[in-house]
Amino acid sequence: MKLKLIYLLCFMVFLSANAQKYINPMDIPTVLSASFAELRPNHFHGGLDISTPGIGVPVKSVADGYVSRIKVSPYGYGHGLYITHYDGHTTVYGHLSEYAPKVDSVIRAEQYRLQSFEVDFFPDSTLLPVKQGEVVAFSGNTGGSFGPHLHLEVRDTKTDDPLNPLAFLEEQVDDHRAPTVYGIKVYALDDTSAALEKYYDLRYISNKTIDAYGHVGFGVNAVDFFDVGGRPCGVMEVSLYDDDRLVFQSLLDRMPFDKTRYINSFVDFAEEQKHNRYIQKSFIDPGNHLDIYKVCKPIIVKPGEIHKIRYELKDFAGNVRKVNFNVRGVDAKNFVAKTRRKPNVLCGNEYNFYDCGIEVNITGGCFYKDEYFEISREESTVYKCPLYTVGNREIPAHENITLTIPVPEGFMKKIADSTLRSGQLFIARTGNKGGLVYVGGTFEDGRITAKPKILGKFLVAADTVPPRVFSKNSAIILGQSHSIMIGISDNLSGIAKYNCYIDGEWKLFEFDYKNARLISQVKKLGLSSGPHTLVAKIEDECGNVKEWEWKFRVR
Ligand SMILES: [Zn+2]
Incomplete structure (x- = not known):
């Protein structure tokens, strides 16, 4: 009897230890356009992107729980919804077009209370309980989404760390394809080592021999495809063998938000900037604090040795791709001497530079390794003011630098009068494709201080032009089923605040930045039939305000 009870208890423990299976969030086949921890600019993708045919597909809660957060923003996840479950996990649904009515009424009340489209609301556990399979929202394309899809995340509720949702979904996504390798890059990793530091297309390296001397490293350019979908996704695990000895292994199964920017050290950042490709490095920079590395040992090549090097790349379904090549040890004098400039900024140390009339502060956590850092000044003929080059845009910065630039004489005169x-x-x-990118800054004693996170070329600019506002409606007599659309744009610093008032009362309009418009359905505004006056107050980052009035009638 006692034994049976123990068996039963063991079985129950086994059941709870085996993560609860979640239902698919939509009644459509799960086709992925992005995988967990896929490589993105400045971050690892936090979840799965599930393709949808257009917007408006009902989104269901994957398990029982309660709505624990509703975040609305023009950027990021757009309309986002967080559901906390009873198994220690929270699911996140992003880029939604709309919430289900019971969620919508709660968030609208909050938006009207704060008179703000953007809200980040945390309901308590009793306000919005949900059942597994209950429709909580509708899929969309809001926020930083460029094509309709559902962004699904599973997080550890305690730490908020995103985990791979594929480990939780009951229905698996078909994947019989091993990762695809495009190429390999070779690195000489210290002052005495030598190798031709170069990217090799796969067909030039597979089963070939590379000459090197001393401490060498490798990086791999690879993606993974699911059976259906056709869009390149990320590789979960990378292993590197030196003569069958495992020397490196990284596993992307959890990605804390405070570490996601270390992707700029996980990949070869300069290759990403110059050639738009992600090379995952199989060695670790000293300032890289990612927890994804399981093994990392040096590969040392001595003259006369032949090392059989093998990459093994694995996806979540367990498909493995192997790439073999040889490294032959040769004397260092076979290589052209390095021309690299000696680093003057050591990783982990803080620096203050006063150079060319500007001031730059670099924190100890800013660079992943020792770097050569330089400031220069030129007279820009395009912008007719001094242009300062601060470091090199191919060097990744993990933390903001503090940059102080004197305001040019011409601007100071205008301030005086x-x-x-x-x-x-x-x-x-200055942007990648020309033009100026707003960084920000505060004025004090004739100087401006800002905190950029990207190195490059900087200058002081002025935005004196208020945002542009115009009607995007084809009619001025509207029915309840119509939408009111207001076009808004700004020439330089960008839109900072937007508020719409109808007959003097604040009304909720969504800011759709991709289409440069504010939008609301007439029926959601609660307007009576007859004439109305809409006033939009739009402000840019520099405090230039445009007030715009539009008269219309509701049928
Ligand atoms: Zn996504």
Whole structure:
């Protein structure tokens, strides 16, 4: 009898230890357009992207729980919904077009209370309980989404760390394809080692021999495909063998948000900037604090030795791709001497530079390894002011640098004669494709200070032009089923605040930044039939305000 009870208890423990299986969040086949921890600019993807045919597909809670957070933003996850379950996990649904009515009424009340489209609301566990399979929202394309899909995350509720949702979904996504390797890069890792530091296309390296001397490293450019979908996704596990000895292994099964930016050290950042490809490095920079590395031992090549090197790349379904090549040890004098500049900024140390009239502070956690850092100044003929080069845009910065630039004489004169406000000045970075990118900044004693997170070329610019506002409606007589659309844009610093009032009362309009518009359905505004006056107040980052009035009638 006692034994039976123990068996029963063991069985129950086994059941709870085996993670609860979640139902698929939509009644459509699960086709993925992005996988967990896939490589993205400045972050690892936190979940799965499930393709949808257009928007408006009902989204169900994958398990019992309660709505624990509703976050609405023009950026990021757009309309996001968080459900906390009773198994220690929280699921996140992103880029939604709409919430289910019971969630919508709660969040709308909060938006009207705060008079803000953007809200981040944390209901308590009793306000919005949900059942497994209950429709909680509808899929969309809001926020930083470029094509309709559902972004699904599973997080450890205690730590908030994203985990791979494929480990939780009851129905698996078909995957019989091993990862695809595009190429390998070779690195000489210390001052005495030597190798031709170069990217080899797979067909040039497979079963070939590379000459090297001393401490060498490798990086791999690879993706993974599911059976259906056709979009390249991420590889879960990378292993590297030196003569059958495991020397390196990384596993992407958990990605804390405070570490996700270390991707700029996980990959070869300069290759990403220059050639738009992600090479995952199989060695660790000293300032890289990711927890994904299981093994990392040096590969040392001595003259006369032949090392059989093998990469093994694995996806979540267990498919493995192997790539073999040889490294032959040769004397270092066979290589051209390194021309690399000696680093003047050591990883882990803080620095203050005063150079070319500007001031730059670099924190100890800013760089992943020792770097050569330089400041220079030129007179820009395009912008007709000094342009400062601060470091090199191919060097990744993990933390913000503090940058202080003197305001050019011309602007100071305008401030003195009150034709310019100091708040209209800001620091801008020159963009990849030309033009200026707003960085920000505060004015003090004739200088502007800002905190960029990307190195490059900077200058002081002024935004004196208020945002542009115009009607995007084809009619001025609207029915309840119509939408009101207001076009808004800004020439330089960008939209900071947007508020719409109808007949003097604040009304909720969504800011759709990709289509540069504010939008609301007439029926959601609670307007009576007859004439109405809409006033939109739009402000840019430099405090320039545009007030725009539009008269319309509701049928
Ligand atoms: Zn996503």
